[in-house]
Amino acid sequence: MSAPAAAPQRAGAPVGSRSPHPPGPDRVTQGGRGRRRRARAGRGALGAVAVAVALLWVFPIYWMISSAFLPTNRLRTPEPTFIPLDGTLANFRRVLGDPTFFSSFRVSLAVTGLTLVAAILFAFLAALALSRFRFRGRRSFVVAVLVVQMIPAEALFISQYQMLDTWQLVNSVLGLTIVYVAAILPFTIWMLRGFVAGVPIELEEAAMVDGLSRTGAFFRITFPLLAPGLVASGVYGFLQAWNEYTLALVVMTDPARRTLPLWLQGLVEANRATDWGVVMAGATLIAVPVIVFFLVVQHRMTAGLVAGAVKG
Numbered sequence: 001m002s003a004p005a006a007a008p009q010r011a012g013a014p015v016g017s018r019s020p021h022p023p024g025p026d027r028v029t030q031g032g033r034g035r036r037r038r039a040r041a042g043r044g045a046l047g048a049v050a051v052a053v054a055l056l057w058v059f060p061i062y063w064m065i066s067s068a069f070l071p072t073n074r075l076r077t078p079e080p081t082f083i084p085l086d087g088t089l090a091n092f093r094r095v096l097g098d099p100t101f102f103s104s105f106r107v108s109l110a111v112t113g114l115t116l117v118a119a120i121l122f123a124f125l126a127a128l129a130l131s132r133f134r135f136r137g138r139r140s141f142v143v144a145v146l147v148v149q150m151i152p153a154e155a156l157f158i159s160q161y162q163m164l165d166t167w168q169l170v171n172s173v174l175g176l177t178i179v180y181v182a183a184i185l186p187f188t189i190w191m192l193r194g195f196v197a198g199v200p201i202e203l204e205e206a207a208m209v210d211g212l213s214r215t216g217a218f219f220r221i222t223f224p225l226l227a228p229g230l231v232a233s234g235v236y237g238f239l240q241a242w243n244e245y246t247l248a249l250v251v252m253t254d255p256a257r258r259t260l261p262l263w264l265q266g267l268v269e270a271n272r273a274t275d276w277g278v279v280m281a282g283a284t285l286i287a288v289p290v291i292v293f294f295l296v297v298q299h300r301m302t303a304g305l306v307a308g309a310v311k312g
Helices: 025-068 090-096 099-132 138-150 153-166 173-197 202-209 214-225 227-243 246-251 260-269 276-307
Strands: none
Touching: 025 276, 090 276, 099 138, 099 173, 099 227, 099 260, 099 276, 138 173, 153 173, 153 246, 173 227, 173 246, 202 214, 214 227, 227 276, 246 260, 260 276
16 A cells, blocks of 8 residues: 655755744734733732832821820720721810920921021032032042031031030020031032033033023023922921931020920920820921922922923
């Protein structure tokens, strides 16, 4: 019985090789759907991790605010109260009824405002000098800024107190402002230097070719582009000055000249049994100006990103 005839091979195909079979449309579609499902699953997992981390960050703030609406006897019960449905405003009334709260608020507001203006002004001028000019000692100045930033603040307490005591600036807004500016200035200079260096100097030169002076070119072209850096530095300086505790504890030894963090610490130590509801209410009120300040400058930070890009 004769063997079956072999199937004819295609022209040009090597003998003994199998003809390739490209995947059909169904197989390609299934592969694409599988990749999309894996990508969606990966994004979902990353989103879940992000939500979990955000909840860990937000929970202490939520616990502070919710505890501010609870009386002390509810706070000391073994069962925690996560949602204060039957809360009270008595804790806030006690804080707002304390006259020392408003005096401390005025001291903190004055110190923070002066520190913010002085630190931004000096840091901005220093950043311009470091980024736009070449002078002898420039590298040494940058290294000095970094070295000063690495010195712990606690190592300077004694010398700073003696300096302020010699100038008779202990327990004064001006003395605490000087110490705060000295602490904030190195990092602020370093931050603004990066923003100034990121704006090409050719923009100013092109504006000068069009007839503007160097000052006019800077304020009309470069300065709007630096607004995000100024706002970011302002946020950093505001947070550091508003929430600072240790330097204020050294400089402001008079109870009548305390800042808000010192006032809150005094509220904790006022009684042997701490009224945590009042403490949480005070901490909540201290955090309100920070939130308001950030909400105000957030829009300005976004607007500053494109303010100089549309100048013709």
